[in-house]
Amino acid sequence: MPSHTRPTSPVEALRRHFGHQEFRPGQEEIILSVLSRNDTLVVMPTGGGKSLCYQIPALLLDGVTVVVSPLIALMKDQVDALSRQDVRATTINSTLDFPEVRQRMTDIRYGLYSLVYVAPERFDSPSFLDLMSGLNVSLFAVDEAHCISEWGHDFRPSYTRLREAADAMKRPPIIALTAT
Numbered sequence: 001m002p003s004h005t006r007p008t009s010p011v012e013a014l015r016r017h018f019g020h021q022e023f024r025p026g027q028e029e030i031i032l033s034v035l036s037r038n039d040t041l042v043v044m045p046t047g048g049g050k051s052l053c054y055q056i057p058a059l060l061l062d063g064v065t066v067v068v069s070p071l072i073a074l075m076k077d078q079v080d081a082l083s084r085q086d087v088r089a090t091t092i093n094s095t096l097d098f099p100e101v102r103q104r105m106t107d108i109r110y111g112l113y114s115l116v117y118v119a120p121e122r123f124d125s126p127s128f129l130d131l132m133s134g135l136n137v138s139l140f141a142v143d144e145a146h147c148i149s150e151w152g153h154d155f156r157p158s159y160t161r162l163r164e165a166a167d168a169m170k171r172p173p174i175i176a177l178t179a180t
Helices: 010-018 027-035 052-060 072-084 098-109 120-124 126-133 157-168
Strands: 040-043 064-068 089-092 115-118 137-142 174-178
Touching (some): 010 027, 010 052, 027 052, 052 064, 052 137, 052 174, 072 089, 072 115, 115 120, 120 157, 126 157, 137 157
Parallel strands (some): 064 115, 089 115
């Protein structure tokens, strides 16, 4: 039976859930910044361990970490990997019907998940924002944050409304991560 006791330190979370003995350069400083409730911008190379910079705090903080991710396949890969590491995570995206979304939101309210991955377009819906406003959101993570830029081919207009989404969730600390 999996143990869901909360780790007491970033290193314990790293070892218990991810099987690493030490952090890569920069990760621990980033995690400590997030745990100090600072907004944090992370630019690391692809494969540099950006995801751990919000996943570790998610295991240590009360509430849920909301992760904005641009691709359903990326969300699925992250959630599948986290599940194998005994980390409770889920997605809310366009592949779900309304009853499934409502059930997952209920489960999140009851503390069944540490992380929830959401496509930025979900925040375009006032009813979804209303559902999110009732959650205890401890951290708001914006993965692939380069999508915010209007100058690149990756621009997603919904990313420009993430500030409103964070405000609706009582403005938790924000971590934005990109490899570019």
